Amino acid sequence: MSLKITALSVGRAFGLQRPAITYMRGWGLTIDIPLIMFVIEGSAVGPIVVDTGADVGRAEEFHRLRLTQEVGERPDEAVRGIGIDPADVRIVINTHLHWDHSSHNHLFPNAEVLIQERELDFARRPVPWQNRQFEVLDGLDPAWLRGADRIRAVDGDTAVTDGVTLVSLPGHTPGSQGVLVEAESTRYLIAGDCVYLYENWEGDTEADHIPSGFYIDLVSYEQSFERIESFDCEVIPSHDPKVIARRIFV
Secondary structure (H helix, E strand, C coil), rough: CEEEEEEEEEEEEEEEEECCCCCCCCCEEEEEEEEEEEEEECCCCEEEEECCCCCCCHHHHHCCEEEEEHHHCCHHHHHHCCCCCCCCCCECCCCCCHHHHHHHHCCCCEEEEEEEEHHHHHCCCHHHHHCCCCEECCCCCCCHHHHHHHHEEECCCEECCCCCEEEEECCCCCEEEEEEEEECCCCEEEEEECCCCHHHHCCCCCCCCCCCCCCCHHHHHHHHHHHHCCCCCCCHHHHHHHHHHEEEEE
16 A cells, blocks of 8 residues: 555644744744644554644743644544544654644554654753753643653664654754655655745755754754755655645655
Protein backbone atom coordinates (compact mmCIF):
# COMPACT_ATOMS: atom_id res chain seq x y z
CA MET A 1 0.00 0.00 0.00
CA SER A 2 1.35 3.46 -0.89
CA LEU A 3 1.93 6.12 1.74
CA LYS A 4 -0.30 9.16 2.11
CA ILE A 5 0.09 12.25 4.30
CA THR A 6 -2.94 14.13 5.61
CA ALA A 7 -2.48 17.58 7.17
CA LEU A 8 -5.01 18.28 9.92
CA SER A 9 -5.69 21.62 11.57
CA VAL A 10 -5.44 21.37 15.35
CA GLY A 11 -5.84 25.08 16.09
CA ARG A 12 -4.90 28.60 15.03
CA ALA A 13 -2.56 31.16 16.58
CA PHE A 14 -3.21 34.85 16.05
CA GLY A 15 -1.08 37.95 15.93
CA LEU A 16 2.44 36.52 15.87
CA GLN A 17 5.11 39.06 15.06
CA ARG A 18 6.36 38.52 11.51
CA PRO A 19 10.10 38.47 12.37
CA ALA A 20 9.40 35.54 14.72
CA ILE A 21 8.47 33.51 11.63
CA THR A 22 10.69 35.03 8.91
CA TYR A 23 14.07 35.97 10.39
CA MET A 24 14.60 39.77 10.56
CA ARG A 25 11.85 40.38 7.99
CA GLY A 26 8.46 42.08 8.29
CA TRP A 27 9.02 44.42 11.22
CA GLY A 28 5.72 45.86 12.46
CA LEU A 29 3.66 43.16 10.74
CA THR A 30 1.77 40.27 12.32
CA ILE A 31 0.68 36.90 10.99
CA ASP A 32 -1.96 34.30 11.89
CA ILE A 33 -0.89 30.68 11.46
CA PRO A 34 -2.48 27.23 11.70
CA LEU A 35 -1.23 24.54 14.04
CA ILE A 36 -0.84 21.40 11.96
CA MET A 37 -0.74 17.72 12.86
CA PHE A 38 0.22 15.26 10.13
CA VAL A 39 -0.98 11.68 9.77
CA ILE A 40 0.96 9.23 7.60
CA GLU A 41 -1.18 6.31 6.43
CA GLY A 42 -0.31 3.13 4.58
CA SER A 43 2.75 1.98 6.52
CA ALA A 44 3.36 -1.49 7.91
CA VAL A 45 3.10 -0.13 11.45
CA GLY A 46 -0.26 1.55 10.89
CA PRO A 47 -0.99 5.28 11.07
CA ILE A 48 1.85 7.52 12.22
CA VAL A 49 1.13 10.89 13.82
CA VAL A 50 3.62 13.75 13.45
CA ASP A 51 3.29 16.55 16.04
CA THR A 52 0.35 16.84 18.40
CA GLY A 53 -0.39 20.54 18.71
CA ALA A 54 -0.78 22.93 21.64
CA ASP A 55 -2.69 22.91 24.91
CA VAL A 56 -5.08 25.78 24.20
CA GLY A 57 -5.85 26.28 27.88
CA ARG A 58 -2.25 27.38 28.49
CA ALA A 59 -1.97 29.82 25.59
CA GLU A 60 -2.83 33.18 27.11
CA GLU A 61 -1.61 32.67 30.67
CA PHE A 62 1.70 31.00 29.96
CA HIS A 63 2.47 31.81 26.32
CA ARG A 64 0.99 35.30 25.84
CA LEU A 65 -0.72 34.07 22.72
CA ARG A 66 -4.28 34.08 21.41
CA LEU A 67 -5.06 30.60 20.19
CA THR A 68 -8.32 28.89 19.23
CA GLN A 69 -9.25 25.25 18.68
CA GLU A 70 -12.62 24.00 17.50
CA VAL A 71 -14.11 20.85 19.01
CA GLY A 72 -13.18 18.67 16.06
CA GLU A 73 -9.61 20.01 16.05
CA ARG A 74 -8.48 18.39 19.27
CA PRO A 75 -5.89 15.89 18.02
CA ASP A 76 -7.75 12.74 19.05
CA GLU A 77 -10.96 14.03 17.45
CA ALA A 78 -9.07 15.18 14.36
CA VAL A 79 -7.79 11.66 13.66
CA ARG A 80 -11.24 10.20 14.31
CA GLY A 81 -12.48 12.60 11.65
CA ILE A 82 -10.42 10.72 9.04
CA GLY A 83 -11.47 7.32 10.30
CA ILE A 84 -8.60 6.50 12.69
CA ASP A 85 -9.04 5.41 16.29
CA PRO A 86 -6.38 7.17 18.43
CA ALA A 87 -5.79 3.82 20.18
CA ASP A 88 -4.66 2.34 16.86
CA VAL A 89 -1.80 4.83 16.48
CA ARG A 90 1.42 3.04 17.42
CA ILE A 91 3.92 5.81 16.61
CA VAL A 92 3.92 9.53 17.39
CA ILE A 93 6.81 11.69 16.18
CA ASN A 94 7.57 15.09 17.66
CA THR A 95 9.64 17.19 15.26
CA HIS A 96 10.74 19.11 18.37
CA LEU A 97 9.48 19.78 21.89
CA HIS A 98 8.15 23.32 21.68
CA TRP A 99 4.74 23.31 23.36
CA ASP A 100 2.76 23.85 20.13
CA HIS A 101 4.10 20.61 18.64
CA SER A 102 4.05 18.21 21.58
CA SER A 103 1.21 18.94 24.00
CA HIS A 104 -1.08 16.02 23.19
CA ASN A 105 1.12 12.93 22.89
CA HIS A 106 -0.89 11.40 25.73
CA LEU A 107 -4.05 11.31 23.59
CA PHE A 108 -2.53 8.38 21.67
CA PRO A 109 -2.29 5.90 24.56
CA ASN A 110 -0.66 3.01 22.70
CA ALA A 111 1.91 5.01 20.75
CA GLU A 112 5.66 5.07 21.15
CA VAL A 113 6.85 8.71 20.99
CA LEU A 114 10.00 9.30 18.92
CA ILE A 115 12.15 12.31 19.83
CA GLN A 116 15.80 13.14 19.25
CA GLU A 117 17.87 12.56 22.38
CA ARG A 118 19.49 15.99 21.99
CA GLU A 119 16.04 17.55 22.03
CA LEU A 120 15.07 15.78 25.23
CA ASP A 121 18.26 16.86 26.94
CA PHE A 122 17.75 20.48 25.95
CA ALA A 123 14.03 20.53 26.76
CA ARG A 124 14.76 19.56 30.34
CA ARG A 125 17.19 22.48 30.76
CA PRO A 126 16.83 25.02 27.94
CA VAL A 127 18.62 28.33 27.82
CA PRO A 128 16.55 30.86 29.80
CA TRP A 129 15.31 32.71 26.71
CA GLN A 130 13.57 29.54 25.54
CA ASN A 131 12.00 28.49 28.84
CA ARG A 132 8.57 29.61 27.68
CA GLN A 133 8.67 27.61 24.44
CA PHE A 134 9.59 24.47 26.38
CA GLU A 135 7.23 25.29 29.30
CA VAL A 136 9.99 25.35 31.89
CA LEU A 137 7.98 27.82 33.98
CA ASP A 138 7.01 28.17 37.63
CA GLY A 139 3.73 26.42 38.34
CA LEU A 140 3.72 24.45 35.10
CA ASP A 141 4.81 20.97 34.07
CA PRO A 142 5.74 20.77 30.38
CA ALA A 143 2.84 19.20 28.46
CA TRP A 144 5.13 16.74 26.65
CA LEU A 145 5.80 15.02 29.97
CA ARG A 146 2.25 13.62 29.90
CA GLY A 147 3.49 10.95 27.52
CA ALA A 148 7.03 10.70 28.87
CA ASP A 149 6.74 7.03 29.85
CA ARG A 150 6.40 6.07 26.18
CA ILE A 151 9.22 8.15 24.75
CA ARG A 152 11.94 6.44 22.71
CA ALA A 153 14.95 8.69 22.26
CA VAL A 154 16.71 8.43 18.90
CA ASP A 155 20.11 9.70 17.82
CA GLY A 156 20.29 11.23 14.36
CA ASP A 157 18.77 9.84 11.19
CA THR A 158 16.59 6.85 12.01
CA ALA A 159 14.40 4.55 9.91
CA VAL A 160 10.90 4.28 11.36
CA THR A 161 9.42 1.84 8.86
CA ASP A 162 9.60 1.27 5.10
CA GLY A 163 9.29 4.66 3.43
CA VAL A 164 9.40 6.74 6.64
CA THR A 165 12.69 8.10 7.99
CA LEU A 166 13.57 10.61 10.70
CA VAL A 167 16.23 13.11 9.62
CA SER A 168 18.15 15.40 11.93
CA LEU A 169 17.59 19.12 11.18
CA PRO A 170 19.03 21.13 14.08
CA GLY A 171 19.02 24.90 14.24
CA HIS A 172 15.53 25.90 15.29
CA THR A 173 16.14 23.72 18.34
CA PRO A 174 19.14 21.47 19.05
CA GLY A 175 17.23 18.28 18.28
CA SER A 176 14.81 19.39 15.58
CA GLN A 177 14.01 16.61 13.14
CA GLY A 178 12.05 16.17 9.95
CA VAL A 179 10.22 13.16 8.54
CA LEU A 180 11.01 11.94 5.03
CA VAL A 181 8.08 10.09 3.47
CA GLU A 182 8.31 8.09 0.26
CA ALA A 183 4.78 8.56 -1.06
CA GLU A 184 3.44 7.03 -4.26
CA SER A 185 4.51 9.85 -6.58
CA THR A 186 6.84 12.06 -4.54
CA ARG A 187 9.30 12.11 -1.67
CA TYR A 188 8.01 14.57 0.92
CA LEU A 189 9.71 16.15 3.90
CA ILE A 190 7.56 17.09 6.89
CA ALA A 191 10.02 19.77 7.95
CA GLY A 192 8.84 20.82 11.40
CA ASP A 193 9.72 24.39 12.35
CA CYS A 194 12.88 24.27 10.29
CA VAL A 195 10.41 25.54 7.66
CA TYR A 196 7.38 27.41 9.03
CA LEU A 197 6.03 28.69 5.70
CA TYR A 198 6.64 28.04 2.02
CA GLU A 199 8.10 31.55 2.10
CA ASN A 200 10.86 30.32 4.43
CA TRP A 201 11.90 27.64 1.98
CA GLU A 202 11.51 29.72 -1.19
CA GLY A 203 13.61 32.59 0.19
CA ASP A 204 13.87 36.10 -1.22
CA THR A 205 16.32 38.35 -3.08
CA GLU A 206 18.76 38.21 -0.16
CA ALA A 207 18.78 34.51 0.69
CA ASP A 208 17.82 31.18 -0.84
CA HIS A 209 16.04 30.18 2.38
CA ILE A 210 14.88 32.12 5.44
CA PRO A 211 15.16 30.68 8.94
CA SER A 212 12.66 31.19 11.71
CA GLY A 213 13.17 34.08 14.11
CA PHE A 214 13.16 31.45 16.89
CA TYR A 215 16.42 29.54 16.72
CA ILE A 216 19.28 28.10 18.72
CA ASP A 217 22.07 27.99 16.14
CA LEU A 218 22.02 29.76 12.78
CA VAL A 219 25.08 27.89 11.53
CA SER A 220 23.37 24.55 12.16
CA TYR A 221 20.21 26.00 10.61
CA GLU A 222 22.08 26.76 7.37
CA GLN A 223 23.51 23.25 7.34
CA SER A 224 20.02 21.82 7.81
CA PHE A 225 18.78 23.82 4.81
CA GLU A 226 21.68 22.36 2.82
CA ARG A 227 20.67 18.86 3.96
CA ILE A 228 17.11 19.44 2.79
CA GLU A 229 18.39 20.52 -0.62
CA SER A 230 20.19 17.18 -0.90
CA PHE A 231 17.05 15.15 -0.20
CA ASP A 232 15.43 15.81 -3.61
CA CYS A 233 12.06 16.19 -1.94
CA GLU A 234 9.00 18.40 -1.75
CA VAL A 235 9.04 20.36 1.49
CA ILE A 236 5.91 20.56 3.65
CA PRO A 237 6.06 23.51 6.09
CA SER A 238 4.72 23.28 9.63
CA HIS A 239 2.47 26.37 9.83
CA ASP A 240 1.47 27.43 6.32
CA PRO A 241 -2.27 27.85 5.58
CA LYS A 242 -1.58 26.47 2.09
CA VAL A 243 -0.74 23.11 3.67
CA ILE A 244 -4.18 22.95 5.31
CA ALA A 245 -5.84 24.03 2.07
CA ARG A 246 -4.11 21.22 0.15
CA ARG A 247 -4.60 18.70 3.00
CA ILE A 248 -3.56 15.52 1.14
CA PHE A 249 -0.06 14.71 -0.06
CA VAL A 250 0.34 11.49 -2.08
